Amino acid sequence: MFALVDANNMYVSCERVFAPRLAGRPVVVLSSNDGACIARSNEAKDLGVKMAQPWFQVRHLERSAGLIAVSANFELYGDMSSRMMAIEARFAPRQEIYSIDESFLDFAGVRGDLVAIGRAMRADVLRETGLPTSVGFGLTKTLAKLANHVAKTADRKPGTYPADLAQVCNFGTLSNNELEQIFAATEVGDIWGVGQRIGARLGDAGVRTVLDLVRCDTATLRKQFSVVLEKTVLELRGTSCMDLDDAPAARHQILVSRSFGKAVTELSGIVEAVSEFAARAAERLRQQDGAAGAVNVFFTTSAFRQNDQQHSASVTVPLIRPTADSRLLVGAAVQAATGAYRTGFNYAKAGVMLVDLQPAGQHQGELDLFADAEEGVKARPRDRAALMQAMDSLNRRFGRDSVRIGSALQVSNSNEVRSWSTRQERRSPRYTTRWDEMPRVRA
DNA sequence: TCTGGGGTCCTAGGACCC
DNA sequence: TCTGGGGTCCTAGGACCC
Numbered sequence: 266m267f268a269l270v271d272a273n274n275m276y277v278s279c280e281r282v283f284a285p286r287l288a289g290r291p292v293v294v295l296s297s298n299d300g301a302c303i304a305r306s307n308e309a310k311d312l313g314v315k316m317a318q319p320w321f322q323v324r325h326l327e328r329s330a331g332l333i334a335v336s337a338n339f340e341l342y343g344d345m346s347s348r349m350m351a352i353e354a355r356f357a358p359r360q361e362i363y364s365i366d367e368s369f370l371d372f373a374g375v376r377g378d379l380v381a382i383g384r385a386m387r388a389d390v391l392r393e394t395g396l397p398t399s400v401g402f403g404l405t406k407t408l409a410k411l412a413n414h415v416a417k418t419a420d421r422k423p424g425t426y427p428a429d430l431a432q433v434c435n436f437g438t439l440s441n442n443e444l445e446q447i448f449a450a451t452e453v454g455d456i457w458g459v460g461q462r463i464g465a466r467l468g469d470a471g472v473r474t475v476l477d478l479v480r481c482d483t484a485t486l487r488k489q490f491s492v493v494l495e496k497t498v499l500e501l502r503g504t505s506c507m508d509l510d511d512a513p514a515a516r517h518q519i520l521v522s523r524s525f526g527k528a529v530t531e532l533s534g535i536v537e538a539v540s541e542f543a544a545r546a547a548e549r550l551r552q553q554d555g556a557a558g559a560v561n562v563f564f565t566t567s568a569f570r571q572n573d574q575q576h577s578a579s580v581t582v583p584l585i586r587p588t589a590d591s592r593l594l595v596g597a598a599v600q601a602a603t604g605a606y607r608t609g610f611n612y613a614k615a616g617v618m619l620v621d622l623q624p625a626g627q628h629q630g631e632l633d634l635f636a637d638a639e640e641g642v643k644a645r646p647r648d649r650a651a652l653m654q655a656m657d658s659l660n661r662r663f664g665r666d667s668v669r670i671g672s673a674l675q676v677s678n679s680n681e682v683r684s685w686s687t688r689q690e691r692r693s694p695r696y697t698t699r700w701d702e703m704p705r706v707r708a
Numbered sequence: 709t710c711t712g713g714g715g716t717c718c719t720a721g722g723a724c725c726c
Numbered sequence: 727t728c729t730g731g732g733g734t735c736c737t738a739g740g741a742c743c744c
Contacts, residue, residue, distance in 0.1 A: 296711090296713075297712060298711090298712080299710085300710070300711055300712065301710095301711055302712095303713090317712070318711085319710065320711080321709080321710040321711080322710090337712085337713095364715095491719080516715080518715080518716095519714095519715095520713080520714060520715075521713090521714090522713065523712090524712070567711080569710090614712095616713090
């Protein structure tokens with residue numbers, strides 16, 4: 266038996282823990298540049314705010330409906346997430362952390378009333394972190410996801426599903442008949458693995474509810490759609506096709522990308538941004554003890570600005586050998602950006618992707634063959650690793666960017682506000698991860 | 709004026725090989 | 727006129743997730 270536990274409106278709930286004035290109010294959390302709504306409280310959903318909806322489209326609700334918007338504070342959310350995950354892990358032998366606000370738990374072999382266990386887990390998470398959660402139990406991961414959807418919806422919109430399934434929903438206790446009624450009341454698009462495109466195509470074929478879908482012939486689905494959809498249907502019928510993954514492998518790619526706060530036209534701005542993104546990606550690469558075989562750099566104009574000439578560049582630079590050295594990775598990114606840059610465009614977004622990732626130190630044998638080819642970076646591998654380690658630990662201790670790669674600083678002084686950097690005008694303090702931003706209690 | 713930032717998996721088709 | 731066949735590997739793109 267699997268459980269899927271997730272926080273309700275995670276980002277908004279995190280903000281509410283430290284700002285009680287947000288309780289009961291319509292609240293949205295905004296993406297970088299305060300561009301779009303990436304989380305909504307139930308009250309904001311009721312006002313009709315859609316996921317990923319541009320802020321300028323709903324901004325009028327600030328005055329007319331008391332909508333409150335805050336900038337995303339990912340440092341806070343990440344820390345709250347790890348606290349929540351640790352509590353959930355106490356309740357089952359195995360846990361897969363699926364996203365910042367969701368984990369699957371494997372209850373195989375656990376005895377007792379699962380609904381009672383689910384309620385106890387909710388209560389612990391709420392008491393220890395302040396975050397409200399929903400819990401769904403099912404024979405497969407897809408069913409657990411659906412049970413979770415039922416738990417949340419029964420709580421939020423009474424009438425859709427039986428009221429006693431609110432907050433904690435265990436499909437294991439339902440009869441076939443009851444389960445069919447739930448399937449019939451759920452649209453295919455609400456299923457894990459069916460998005461907009463597939464949902465629309467299924468709709469065209471007359472398959473609208475989950476009940477319609479589970480009655481389809483799997484071989485036909487496989488032929489007309491994909492094995493992914495076939496697996497989804499098998500899982501809905503109770504045949505487990507997806508295992509719990511409690512030992513996540515290292516990432517296959519590392520991406521750092523950002524929309525600019527203001528359009529960038531000069532090469533210098535692109536180079537600055539790309540340098541910083543590459544340095545940030547390299548940090549993450551070293552965290553997983555990996556090395557990158559190639560660096561991809563892209564930058565693009567905005568398709569939303571229809572009067573602008575459009576241009577997208579994407580260049581991949583292979584490295585002489587896999588590395589996690591920020592200097593080499595930043596160098597490669599700058600080289601790629603310089604080569605692909607074209608003058609006369611309003612660039613709106615850029616990114617750096619590290620690809621061909623592999624465990625660090627796999628290529629020890631061939632090292633010195635190529636040493637001279639890495640221009641400007643003269644260091645033996647061991648010195649190189651030590652230097653990067655020192656840089657990472659200084660940055661951890663004294664704050665991000667205490668030590669940086671030179672080329673990221675060449676163009677503009679680090680103290681001045683760079684034109685491309687993102688705007689976040691409404692960010693809350695990082696209450697749980699910065700000493701100087703901790704909440705204060707007045708006696 | 710203003711439109712997120714990460715990831716994963718699968719598939720089709722081309723390059724290449726014998 | 728007729729112009730092999732089967733396999734692997736890689737990449738780009740599409741779909742999905744939160």
